[in-house]
Amino acid sequence: xxxxxxxxxxxLGIGVIFNCLGSIGxxxxxxxxxxxxxxxxxxxxxxxxxxxxxxxYSFSRWNVSGDSKFVVLALHAIVALICLIITNPTGAHAIAxxxxxxxxxxxxxxxxxxxxxKLE
Amino acid sequence: MLxxxxxxxxxxxxxxxxxxxTGEIAGLWSIFEIILGIILSIxxxxxxxxxLFQKRSYRMLNPLRWVIFLIYLIGPFFFAMAKAxxxxxxxxxxxxxxxxxxxxxxxxxxxxxxxxxxxSITLTPGTLSVDIDEKNNDLYIHWINVTTLKPTxxxxxxxxxxxxxxxxx
Numbered sequence: 001x002x003x004x005x006x007x008x009x010x011x012l013g014i015g016v017i018f019n020c021l022g023s024i025g026x027x028x029x030x031x032x033x034x035x036x037x038x039x040x041x042x043x044x045x046x047x048x049x050x051x052x053x054x055x056x057y058s059f060s061r062w063n064v065s066g067d068s069k070f071v072v073l074a075l076h077a078i079v080a081l082i083c084l085i086i087t088n089p090t091g092a093h094a095i096a097x098x099x100x101x102x103x104x105x106x107x108x109x110x111x112x113x114x115x116x117x118k119l120e
Numbered sequence: 121m122l123x124x125x126x127x128x129x130x131x132x133x134x135x136x137x138x139x140x141x142t143g144e145i146a147g148l149w150s151i152f153e154i155i156l157g158i159i160l161s162i163x164x165x166x167x168x169x170x171x172l173f174q175k176r177s178y179r180m181l182n183p184l185r186w187v188i189f190l191i192y193l194i195g196p197f198f199f200a201m202a203k204a205x206x207x208x209x210x211x212x213x214x215x216x217x218x219x220x221x222x223x224x225x226x227x228x229x230x231x232x233x234x235x236x237x238x239x240s241i242t243l244t245p246g247t248l249s250v251d252i253d254e255k256n257n258d259l260y261i262h263w264i265n266v267t268t269l270k271p272t273x274x275x276x277x278x279x280x281x282x283x284x285x286x287x288x289x
Binding site: 018021022024025028029030033034036037038040041042044045068069071072075076079085086088089090092093096097100101106107 | 137138140141201202204205208209211212213215217219220221238239242243246248249250251262264
């Protein structure tokens with residue numbers, strides 16, 4: 001259990017650090033697009049690691065005790081992970097697109113080819 | 121009919137995956153759960169068949185494509201994602217940004233491929249897909265650290281289009 005516990009703590013630590021950095025980025029960055037960078041990438045990566053910790057923990061407990069509720073925990077964590085990886089970038093894209101279409105321009109931008117292209 | 125059967129099987133597998141716990145059949149499911157799963161899957165596939173097979177292409181049924189997809193997820197994609205997060209962490213701490221929206225032409229033809237590329241781009245180094253030109257599948261990318269005003273596809277997403285072309289086309 002010693003090595004396993006160490007791996008669990010490392011995974012949880014990485015997850016918490018990246019989620020924390022994502023939250024700090026939300027406060028520090030100047031406009032909606034750069035904030036989306038912080039909130040999507042950092043929190044997805046952090047949540048992947050916390051989910052890995054849950055999956056490893058539940059499989060190890062299942063290995064020791066043979067109780068099927070730990071399998072259920074692991075399977076549900078896997079489903080949550082897949083949904084997170086699919087929905088997080090999609091949501092970020094939807095917010096960014098809506099923001100640009102409603103006229104929020106990126107601050108400090110050196111180039112904006114979408115504005116030049118004039119879609120719609 | 122093939123569309124209906126595939127949708128039915130997919131939703132049944134997802135249902136059984138979600139309700140797996142101690143039961144009589146294979147040590148995981150009870151008979152009640154399986155019957156309920158079949159009924160619900162029939163209802164779902166009546167509704168969702170048209171959504172899942174809009175263009176009637178059965179390309180993704182080839183298991184080899186899913187193997188390549190898994191290799192892509194675990195190998196280059198996860199590596200790029202780890203790099204992206206360290207990059208964003210660096211920018212959060214130092215506040216050094218140089219943002220801009222640039223256009224790239226990955227040259228992918230299918231809807232699934234362009235969706236997958238846009239999602240991959242959003243999760244990888246300093247880039248966020250903002251909009252798409254649906255006529256020729258050009259992507260508009262918000263880049264947090266613009267290093268060149270005329271970027272090629274390689275600057276934004278390395279060799280992801282090659283992988284995705286292998287998976288979806």
